[in-house]
Structure formats: C-alpha cells, structure tokens
Amino acid sequence: MKxxxxxxxxxxxxxxxxxxxxxxxxxxxVYGKCNNPHGHGHNYVVEVAVTGPVDPATGMVANLAxxxxxxxxxxxxxxDHRNLNEEVPAFREQVPTTENLCIEIxxxxxxxxxxxxxxxxxxxxxxxxxEYFGEDGPQP
Amino acid sequence: xxxxxxxxxxxxxxxxxNPAFTPExxxxVFGKCNNPHGHGHNYVLEVTVAGEPDPATGMVLDLKxxKEILQREVTDRVxxxxxxxxxxxxxxxxxTSENIAMTIWGWLATRITxxxxxxxxxxxxxxxxxxxxxxxx
Numbered sequence: 001m002k003x004x005x006x007x008x009x010x011x012x013x014x015x016x017x018x019x020x021x022x023x024x025x026x027x028x029x030v031y032g033k034c035n036n037p038h039g040h041g042h043n044y045v046v047e048v049a050v051t052g053p054v055d056p057a058t059g060m061v062a063n064l065a066x067x068x069x070x071x072x073x074x075x076x077x078x079x080d081h082r083n084l085n086e087e088v089p090a091f092r093e094q095v096p097t098t099e100n101l102c103i104e105i106x107x108x109x110x111x112x113x114x115x116x117x118x119x120x121x122x123x124x125x126x127x128x129x130x131e132y133f134g135e136d137g138p139q140p
Numbered sequence: 141x142x143x144x145x146x147x148x149x150x151x152x153x154x155x156x157x158n159p160a161f162t163p164e165x166x167x168x169v170f171g172k173c174n175n176p177h178g179h180g181h182n183y184v185l186e187v188t189v190a191g192e193p194d195p196a197t198g199m200v201l202d203l204k205x206x207k208e209i210l211q212r213e214v215t216d217r218v219x220x221x222x223x224x225x226x227x228x229x230x231x232x233x234x235x236t237s238e239n240i241a242m243t244i245w246g247w248l249a250t251r252i253t254x255x256x257x258x259x260x261x262x263x264x265x266x267x268x269x270x271x272x273x274x275x276x277x
Contacts, residue, residue, distance in 0.1 A: 001242050002275045056233075057160065059235070
C-alpha cells in the first residue's frame, strides 16, 4: 500500500523580501511591508512527508527518531532564531520568500537515508502555505 | 470528481514491541513507545471518499451513511481499546500509525460502495500523521 508519513516541525526566523534586480520603488511596490529594511519574522511550521515500504520488523516507514534528528540537523539548527537573509547561504542570492524557503528545505532534506522525501509543506502563517514535491512534481 | 472528507476521533492505547528483538533492541528502536505498560493517544481519522455527485441527491454519498460505516467499522473496533490486545487484524504487527492506517483502509475500502475510498489520514498527534492511499500490498 502507498503510505506517506508526515511530521510537523516549527522554527522562528526573520527575513526581508528585497530583490537586487528591482529598483527601490519596484521593491516597495512588489513586496510592500515585507520590504522593510529592518526585516520582520514568522513562526514557520514545516510538514515533512516521507514515503516507502513499511518495515515488517518495526511497522514503520521510517523511525521518527531518525527523521527528527535529520530535520533538526539539516533545517531547524540552520534556520531557527536566525535571519534568513544574513545567515543562510542560499538566500545571499535568492529572495527568502516562502516559495524559495520551501524549495531550500526540500533540497536540505532530500538526502534522508531511510525513506524517500515526498513533500515539504511550509506554513509562513496560519493563513498561507506552500508545497514542493521536487523538480518532477508529485509522484504517483 | 469531488473529494469528500469526514473526520472522527478515537482514543486507544498501545505499545511497540517486536518479540524477535532483544530487550535492548526493542528499547533502542522503539524508545519510550516500548514501555510494556502501554500509553495512549487521541487519534484523529480523516476519511476521504472520491466520486461524482449523484444528480438526484447532489451527494457523492450520504454523510449519515458514511458516519454509520465509520462508527461500525472503525470506532466500535478501536475506541477505548488496547490496540495490541483487542484488535485481531493488528495481532502480530507493531501497532504503529502506518499499520493502523493500513488496517483501517482494509476495513473501509470494500464498505464504501458509492464513490471510492481515496485516502485514510490518521493523526497520532497534531504533529504526526500517516496518509494511506491503498494499492497493492
């Protein structure tokens, strides 16, 4: 049977949306208050879904302790209580929108050795969220 | 195609233990879930049925009917039960959310005859859930 195991994690981080490809006026028009040069922050919630066969010996797709420690190391330690623009190398060049952050989290987790990463869903607030399934989109 | 989802809750106890493992292995693999006295969860189950609305009723299937199926096939079997000892379909298996979700899929798939069962989502806690889409075993 096809199974996805999903775990929710939280981190808090600050960012500023500003593109060096746009003028000051365009940045204000596109990003509005998110362009505030002092930055602002969010309590992000990230859902990590992995898939694979259930090991008959453990009844598990993946051991949660392994998943938790991998996400902690790859994502939470790097992002929690950080400034994304200043402290995450990927966002020196890219605007840290939630779209780009979702893709960056997927990229950091795709090497999970115990099951296949199927989906990353990232909530910036309780009212908006983004999902990424990798370059090839959702797999059947 | 329309996807209809109904949510129910049940509370149950369980523990994780594989008799083929040594006591040390059981503790290492399953951690505190290996406590032989068991522990419990308030499970939340979301059942999604896919289908076309019947032109006569505007419904994929009658929610009352789905509610009765969920009561009979799921709640009556697992609510306020010990999953290791009281659910024959889980005998010999570790009652993880993965195995519980697959068992629930097996209970429901043939009972839902209007539309078809699309997904079983089982929350063990608000931060941990399993999605089962059926398919070959």
